[in-house]
Amino acid sequence: MQPDVVVIGGGVSGLTAAVDLSSHGFSVLLVEQKQYCGGRTHSFIHKETGDEVDNGQHLMMGCYRSTLKFLTTIGALSAVTIQKNLSVAFLHSERGLFRLQAVSLPAPLHVLVGLLRLKSLTFLQRLSLLRVGVALLFARPDDDTQLQSLTVSEWLAQLNQPEVNKTYLWDILAIGTLNDSPSVVSAALFVKVLRSAFLGRRVNSSMVIPKRGLSTVLVDPAVNFLTQKKSAVLTNTSVDRVVIKEGSVVGVVLNSGETVSTRAVISAVPYFDAPRIFREGTQLSELQSSRNFVSSAIVTVHLWFDKGFVGEEFVALLDSPIHWVFNKSKMYGRREGEISYLSLVISGAANIVEREKEEIVALAISELSRFYPRCADATLIHTLVIKEKRATFSPRVGVERFRPSHTTAVKNLFLAGDWTDTKLPATIEGAAQSGYACSALARRVLRNARDDRHL
Ligand SMILES: Cc1cc2nc3c(=O)[nH]c(=O)nc-3n(C[C@H](O)[C@H](O)[C@H](O)COP(=O)(O)OP(=O)(O)OC[C@H]3O[C@@H](n4cnc5c(N)ncnc54)[C@H](O)[C@@H]3O)c2cc1C
Structure with a gap:
């Protein structure tokens, strides 16, 4: 097989890129080192109970547009529940259950009113949430260098958030979406998440909940989609290295020793695996920065x-x-x-x-x-x-400047993955966005090459 594109890595970013390329008529070989695709989103059957067990519970949101597009393309949208209105329960061991419940008003009032009704906080504490709301409306997280230099805790302190607002709301949202302590993670990324969820369309803030195991929802339908098109999925096979000649990718070498020739490569592996496949004189400067990630x-x-x-x-x-x-x-x-x-x-x-x-x-x-x-x-x-x-x-302050862009110095080699420069934390949505971006870039290179041949 000589595919148009080799995609390295069968996580969400690789699957999205491969599915999008296939739906545009290009042939793809997706190579995954494990026995199964899915990467950090996979499930398996628990022998004793027959239950589908996820490697870890994943929640998505209505603002995950690329993810929802991917689910639609692979025919899996019915495998998730999209809340009509945002509804999240909080439980205190003595004070009982509280609910953050969006109401039937246009955004952002739907969440604002929900926050003002949050009974775990006193009225004054709830009023002080408005300071965060106003800051979100005017924030420019992609350009504001002052915001980019702050941790979530520092940003909330600047907005005079009482301790209880932090422990009973903001910290829970920050740890849940950024997966590390608010005292180290980037305020700019948190602002980005909150703006994506709470501003814009009403549905953005709704939770999107898988009804089945992650492999059933996100992975198996994607693999089926690929195999029904003129693409192939090779599991249990790793890419040993990418072969670059005269500034162009010409193929990949598999762990079997076989070389697969191709016209473009999308690397969709995590930051800790990327340097391994770009070695022996093909070291990319874009990947030098991967050592700055933890x-x-x-x-x-x-x-x-x-x-x-x-x-x-x-x-x-x-x-x-x-x-x-x-x-x-x-x-x-x-x-x-x-x-x-x-x-x-x-x-x-x-x-x-x-x-x-x-x-x-x-x-x-x-x-x-x-x-x-x-x-x-x-x-x-x-x-x-x-x-x-x-x-x-860990999306710590400063890590943004090390995230590589999807393009590289090699014109037909692209980088996908949740750690690339998506301007989002490591999420399914970031991974899916990077997959679509790389698919678009690869398609352009392939089309340009075809046009050149016809000249
Ligand atoms: C427990 C847990 C909970 C999470 N919760 C959420 C959540 O609630 N919401 C959310 O949006 N996100 C969540 N995430 C994050 C989300 O899962 C990831 O951001 C996303 O799945 C990353 O996808 P990826 O394609 O970038 O990378 P990966 O999923 O890591 O995929 C990369 C793939 O490349 C393969 N690979 C590596 N090297 C090679 C090689 N040389 N040759 C071939 N294959 C190779 C790997 O085996 C892997 O399958 C969670 C993650 C975990 C682990």
């Missing part, structure tokens, strides 16, 4: 009980080392009375990730019992702890 962990504790005791579909725990509880039974539409499956998420988990799994399960159970006393009546049947040590790059 990763941040996410730990997910999957628990199965003989009966259910969590009412909500998903809920943020206030004042807890566990950030979110996802009621997978409810998300998967299981009937009440059946075995209950919960996923507990700890983001920015540097302090937890090195602990023994038994210790992490004990912490999870003790927190669940604190928030849900009825947990004591349920019997724990199965446990599974998944540690993703390199879940995302």
Whole structure:
């Protein structure tokens, strides 16, 4: 096979690029080193229960336009639920349940009124949220160097946010979307996220929730789409190196030793894998910066009980080392009375990730019992702890200037992936946007080459 384009890496960025190229009539060879595609978004079947288990719970939002376009193209839009109005539950162990609920007004009033009704804060505390709202309206996160020099904590302090606003709202949103401590992550990126979600169209702020495992929703339909077009997916195969001659990519060498000739290459591998495939005289200056990235962990504790005791579909725990509880039974539409499956998420988990799994399960159970006393009546049947040590790059202040652009000094070589210069944190949406951007660039190069041949 001599494909028009080789895409290296079968995560969301690689799949998006490959699907888009295929839908424009180009042949693609997608090479994935693991036995399965999906990268950091994948699921597998839990042997004991038959449940689809994600490597980690993923939430998307209505502002994930590229992701929604990708899901539409691969025919998987029906595999997610898009909330009609933003609705997020917060649980305090003593004060009970609170809800951030957008109302039926045009954006941004729909969220603003929702924030002003947030009962976990006093009236004055809620009023002070307006300072953040006004700052968001006028912020220019891509150009404002002062904002770009601040951490989320520093920015919130400048906006005189009371401590309780931080711990009961902003920090939860910041850790959830940026996956590291608000004391280190970039305020500019947080502003970008909040603006994308809360401004613009009403649907932007709605949560998009997978109804099935991640592979069923995002990966398998994409692989099927590719194989039905004139493209191929090679799993269990890694690209050993990219061959560049006279300023042009001419092919890739697989770990089998085989060389695949091609007219363009999209690298869709994470920052820590990229330098490996561009070596031996093909070292790209764009990749020198990858050493400035550090990763941040996410730990997910999957628990199965003989009966259910969590009412909500998903809920943020206030004042807890566990950030979110996802009621997978409810998300998967299981009937009440059946075995209950919960996923507990700890983001920015540097302090937890090195602990023994038994210790992490004990912490999870003790927190669940604190928030849900009825947990004591349920019997724990199965446990599974998944540690993703390199879940995302940590979007610390200053890291933006090291994110490489999609184009490189080599005219037919492009870089995709959540760590490239998407101006978004490491998310499915950033990955999908980078995939579409690289597909467009590759198509232009291929079309120009075709036009040149016809001259
Ligand atoms: C636990 C967890 C929870 C998350 N939660 C959310 C969330 O709620 N919402 C959200 O939007 N995002 C979330 N994310 C982030 C999101 O999953 C990532 O940003 C996104 O999946 C990254 O996609 P990618 O294609 O850039 O990289 P990856 O998914 O890492 O894909 C890269 C692929 O390249 C392959 N590869 C590497 N080297 C080679 C080689 N030499 N040859 C062939 N293949 C190679 C890898 O095996 C991998 O499959 C979460 C991530 C994790 C881990």
